[in-house]
Amino acid sequence: MRTILITGAAGALGKLLRKELKDWDRNIRLTDVRDLCKPTNHEEIVPCDLADLDSVIEMIDGVDEIVHLGGKSVEGSFEEILNSNIRGTYNIFEASRRHGGKRILFASSNHAVGFHPRESKLDGNSIQKPDSLYGVSKCFGEILARYYFDKFAVESVSVRIGSCFPEPKDRRMLATWLSPDDFVSLTKRVFEAEHVGSLIMYGVSDNQEQWWDNSHAAFLGWSPRDTSEPFRLMIEENVPRSDWDDSDIQYQGGAFAEAGHFEDE
Ligand code: NAI
Ligand code: 15L
Numbered sequence: 251m252r253t254i255l256i257t258g259a260a261g262a263l264g265k266l267l268r269k270e271l272k273d274w275d276r277n278i279r280l281t282d283v284r285d286l287c288k289p290t291n292h293e294e295i296v297p298c299d300l301a302d303l304d305s306v307i308e309m310i311d312g313v314d315e316i317v318h319l320g321g322k323s324v325e326g327s328f329e330e331i332l333n334s335n336i337r338g339t340y341n342i343f344e345a346s347r348r349h350g351g352k353r354i355l356f357a358s359s360n361h362a363v364g365f366h367p368r369e370s371k372l373d374g375n376s377i378q379k380p381d382s383l384y385g386v387s388k389c390f391g392e393i394l395a396r397y398y399f400d401k402f403a404v405e406s407v408s409v410r411i412g413s414c415f416p417e418p419k420d421r422r423m424l425a426t427w428l429s430p431d432d433f434v435s436l437t438k439r440v441f442e443a444e445h446v447g448s449l450i451m452y453g454v455s456d457n458q459e460q461w462w463d464n465s466h467a468a469f470l471g472w473s474p475r476d477t478s479e480p481f482r483l484m485i486e487e488n489v490p491r492s493d494w495d496d497s498d499i500q501y502q503g504g505a506f507a508e509a510g511h512f513e514d515e
Pocket of ligand 2: 312323324359360361411412413414503
């Protein structure tokens with residue numbers, strides 16, 4: 251049986267995959283700096299700080315596939331972003347190369363393109379426009395993935411995840427929501443596809459308001475099944491129009507684009 255590594259396994263999406271992939275035909279290796287509790291059948295737990303290359307190389311030994319979720323998942327200080335996201339993602343790609351090139355799903359983010367106006371429809375050719383240091387770190391991961399494919403044939407899919415939560419929480423997420431089930435099916439597809447090359451795509455459900463066009467990624471054979479529509483009424487009734495995520499706000503990254511520099515007073 252193949253072994254899939256999940257980094258950031260103690261986080262929200264890591265816990266989701268741990269639960270939903272437990273009956274998949276894979277051994278699952280879980281890693282994080284936080285506690286991961288006891289392993290169950292087909293699970294292995296290998297604690298590791300992603301910022302430490304030697305530990306990452308050791309941790310990846312025997313792995314066939316990698317879902318790279320670990321890192322700072324919102325804006326943070328440059329030190330945090332540098333260590334967890336920039337060093338951490340470099341270490342994952344480099345360790346993969348040293349072990350012969352394992353396919354990687356890299357959890358990028360809509361914040362890599364968050365400074366595009368919300369009226370723009372983005373596709374596979376849209377330029378990176380990060381809205382935060384966090385977004386810059388995701389741009390770094392995407393371009394690193396390209397480099398590792400062109401030079402070393404390490405295959406990867408960088409998924410610009412919209413907002414993956416059990417339910418959309420505000421008006422902006424009616425457009426950016428990726429349902430947990432759609433994220434799970436996308437993850438499986440990334441590792442079931444024959445070839446993926448070096449792909450950047452959007453992780454979003456089949457929402458009525460669409461900012462992102464995935465037609466360049468159609469060869470992957472993934473289609474989302476869920477939509478945010480059933481939540482619209484509840485959100486429009488309960489979430490005030492004047493919050494940061496209101497449709498009046500100009501950029502796709504919402505509050506991330508509106509915020510000042512993280513380290514300013
Ligand atoms: P999360 O913050 O719940 O989990 C991230 C995990 O990474 C944490 O358990 C943390 O301990 C671990 N981690 C951080 N630095 C580490 C290090 N140096 N070494 C080892 N582990 C480290 O985040 P969530 O929501 O599960 O997101 C997973 C990934 O998906 C993140 O990379 C995030 O940027 C990305 N993403 C998530 C979105 C969402 O809507 N949940 C949207 C866009 C991107
Ligand atoms: C992200 O990249 C974050 O990890 C997540 O916590 C949300 O803020 C999401 O983007 C979003 O844009 O809704």
